[in-house]
Amino acid sequence: MLRALRSAAILAVVPLVYLGFTRGQWRPPDDGRVHISYWEKWTGFEGEAMRAVVEEFNRSQDRIHVELLTISQVDQKLLLATAGGVPPDVVGLWSSNLAAFADRQVLLPLDDRLREHGITRDHYIPAYWDLCEYQGRMYALPTTPASLALHWNRALFREAGLDPDRPPRTIEELDEYSARLTKRDERGRLLQMGFMPTEPGWWNYAWGYYFGGALWNGRDRVTAHSPENIRAFTWARSYSEQYGVGALQLFQSGFGSFSSPQNAFLSGKVAMVLQGVWMGNFIDRYAPHLEWSAAPFPYPAGDPELAEVAFVEADVIAIPVGARHPDEAFEFIRFVNSQRGMELLCMGQRKHSPLAEVSREFIETHPNPYIEVFIEVAKRERTFSAPKTPIWSEYASEMNAAFDEIWLGQRSADEALRRVNERMQRALDRWLESVARRRMEP
Amino acid sequence: MRGRREMRAGLAFVSPWLVGMGLFMLYPVAASLYYSFCEYSVLDRARPIGLANYADLARDALFWRSLLNTLYYAVLAVPLGLVLALSLALLLNSGVRGLTFYRTIFFLPALVPMVGLAVLWLWIFNGEYGVLNVFLSRLGIPAPGWLTDPAWSKPALILLSLWGVGHAMVIFLAGLQDVPVHLYEAADLDGAMWWHKIRHVTLPMVSPILLFNGIMGIIGSLQFFAIPYIMTPNGQPARSAYFYAMYLYDNAFLYLRMGYASAMAWILFIIILTLTLLSLRLAARYVHYEAG
Numbered sequence: 001m002l003r004a005l006r007s008a009a010i011l012a013v014v015p016l017v018y019l020g021f022t023r024g025q026w027r028p029p030d031d032g033r034v035h036i037s038y039w040e041k042w043t044g045f046e047g048e049a050m051r052a053v054v055e056e057f058n059r060s061q062d063r064i065h066v067e068l069l070t071i072s073q074v075d076q077k078l079l080l081a082t083a084g085g086v087p088p089d090v091v092g093l094w095s096s097n098l099a100a101f102a103d104r105q106v107l108l109p110l111d112d113r114l115r116e117h118g119i120t121r122d123h124y125i126p127a128y129w130d131l132c133e134y135q136g137r138m139y140a141l142p143t144t145p146a147s148l149a150l151h152w153n154r155a156l157f158r159e160a161g162l163d164p165d166r167p168p169r170t171i172e173e174l175d176e177y178s179a180r181l182t183k184r185d186e187r188g189r190l191l192q193m194g195f196m197p198t199e200p201g202w203w204n205y206a207w208g209y210y211f212g213g214a215l216w217n218g219r220d221r222v223t224a225h226s227p228e229n230i231r232a233f234t235w236a237r238s239y240s241e242q243y244g245v246g247a248l249q250l251f252q253s254g255f256g257s258f259s260s261p262q263n264a265f266l267s268g269k270v271a272m273v274l275q276g277v278w279m280g281n282f283i284d285r286y287a288p289h290l291e292w293s294a295a296p297f298p299y300p301a302g303d304p305e306l307a308e309v310a311f312v313e314a315d316v317i318a319i320p321v322g323a324r325h326p327d328e329a330f331e332f333i334r335f336v337n338s339q340r341g342m343e344l345l346c347m348g349q350r351k352h353s354p355l356a357e358v359s360r361e362f363i364e365t366h367p368n369p370y371i372e373v374f375i376e377v378a379k380r381e382r383t384f385s386a387p388k389t390p391i392w393s394e395y396a397s398e399m400n401a402a403f404d405e406i407w408l409g410q411r412s413a414d415e416a417l418r419r420v421n422e423r424m425q426r427a428l429d430r431w432l433e434s435v436a437r438r439r440m441e442p
Numbered sequence: 443m444r445g446r447r448e449m450r451a452g453l454a455f456v457s458p459w460l461v462g463m464g465l466f467m468l469y470p471v472a473a474s475l476y477y478s479f480c481e482y483s484v485l486d487r488a489r490p491i492g493l494a495n496y497a498d499l500a501r502d503a504l505f506w507r508s509l510l511n512t513l514y515y516a517v518l519a520v521p522l523g524l525v526l527a528l529s530l531a532l533l534l535n536s537g538v539r540g541l542t543f544y545r546t547i548f549f550l551p552a553l554v555p556m557v558g559l560a561v562l563w564l565w566i567f568n569g570e571y572g573v574l575n576v577f578l579s580r581l582g583i584p585a586p587g588w589l590t591d592p593a594w595s596k597p598a599l600i601l602l603s604l605w606g607v608g609h610a611m612v613i614f615l616a617g618l619q620d621v622p623v624h625l626y627e628a629a630d631l632d633g634a635m636w637w638h639k640i641r642h643v644t645l646p647m648v649s650p651i652l653l654f655n656g657i658m659g660i661i662g663s664l665q666f667f668a669i670p671y672i673m674t675p676n677g678q679p680a681r682s683a684y685f686y687a688m689y690l691y692d693n694a695f696l697y698l699r700m701g702y703a704s705a706m707a708w709i710l711f712i713i714i715l716t717l718t719l720l721s722l723r724l725a726a727r728y729v730h731y732e733a734g
Contacts, residue, residue: 076696079695079698104486106485246587250590252569252590253569253572253588400678401676401681437489438486
């Protein structure tokens, strides 16, 4: 019996030994170059644009070869690969999940390397540089940036007797325009809406910023339940109050998916929408005959200083801790952040450049006719982005659920935001305690 | 001597399974029990914190919300699925011609991959263009916003779950075909109506299968994940379709709280274990095993 068990154990060890030696590592070809692996979240045409930059880099020198792998859900795969001890050399993330990774020491701080190569904040539109910073250190550099603007359908403006060259400038004007652009059939069903705070619904948590609010104080206090946020969410709720939750649900359920001709804005169902710099590309692809313009998003009439508020986020590129070739990885990141590399990438992805300096050619040949609007918006005084805290992904889903409750009239803005505030303050406290505990350890 | 050699050979042959089971099942299960008493982000070392995760869960409103949503789903989806599967099996077993054809047709939907299924049903439930609402409005029935109205999102998912009833149906059908014909003949002689035959012959004879399908249904519905993860992300609208496994997943992989998620997994395990034991206890009274 014992011997039997022993031989079973020996047989069992064989696959283990095999697993132990390979660790799933990929072996590069032996061509004298350093091969580095790069995981990028973009698939599709954005991924192709990044591939073009990688190929340009590989051609530009003969020491380093970047192997690009485009994968979805890169954040979760980075998490598992890092836990397993086999991260890639370079990883493309979103600015909004940088804090969670930086906090857990998953990403290499780049400060020394940036200093060594003289790369400073002055080279960038400041808002984009700041997105890569977490608690005083730089953990990434931007790749493609995103700022948002109000897009409007010029044909629908004309139909409603509005001047297509004169977008709404204040929230009050936006509401007024929206009322004029809304159409119903004889049975009262909605056929067209001027504006809907839930379309596309990707930044429902963020309406407070446009009213001068914020989601936290940057250190230790959650501020979801602030007067500005309550005001913003009450404003959003005024739309579902005015048009009816049921009527809006029915109307909304007829929208197709974002990247299709049935998209609410592309199909002319919603006349004005807050969207990012990428929208122009989707218009070209799915609704090439749509007449549109873009301008900065309106601000509350009584608070002209809020005209400076603008949302920014960015794709970023970073080096995971445990990468085998961090120096070569940084070489590549530096190339992507050169003016040549960046313009190639941003033109391919049809976005603007995060760099302060942009060639004339880039602006003149850019397929988005309003690219300068997006650059202008990104340079504003009061830019905001997703809070740079590791609790953000939970906070975001709480805010979005609260928005739903308010929109549906299940809870008042005051009550829903108070609940989020309490819950997330507890989460923030818990995280601060865990940071303190980690500091105490040797 | 020969016995021992056979033992050795036997163990050798099952060793891939033993290793797989140990490495990929037993170890993770044991580890998750340990982590459930820790603060663990996956990315750094686990720090034991005693029962804090369990205590936090008891106070976590979203935990209760997701648990109640899941129970609501299970309480309706499991019995409905059983009734439908058994009814279909009874119909197919009534001596229709082309049984194999119909059996295949009814089983086919169960083969559709989850993701494809979810995307397909997103369109079926579409409030304005969805085939379901077009059909309902033809009949003059007011069509709800299936996935946009919090009151309808769970019923919609329950309706969808019936799509996969083919698995249970095939098992019922096999059981029905095992019921000895002489029992029905005896019932006929006693002047039993169809209802009496179902109640006093068929149901007792297939009761072990009812038990099996019931337990599998309970386990499956309490772990309901892939379909709502795609169809109702973040449980929208207003978390009305936020299920237990979704919250567990979000904690583990989005909020970096693997310890908390492990505690949730163990609570779910205990709930499933309790319900299964309860079913078996009930079964002792109502389930009829022919051989035993």
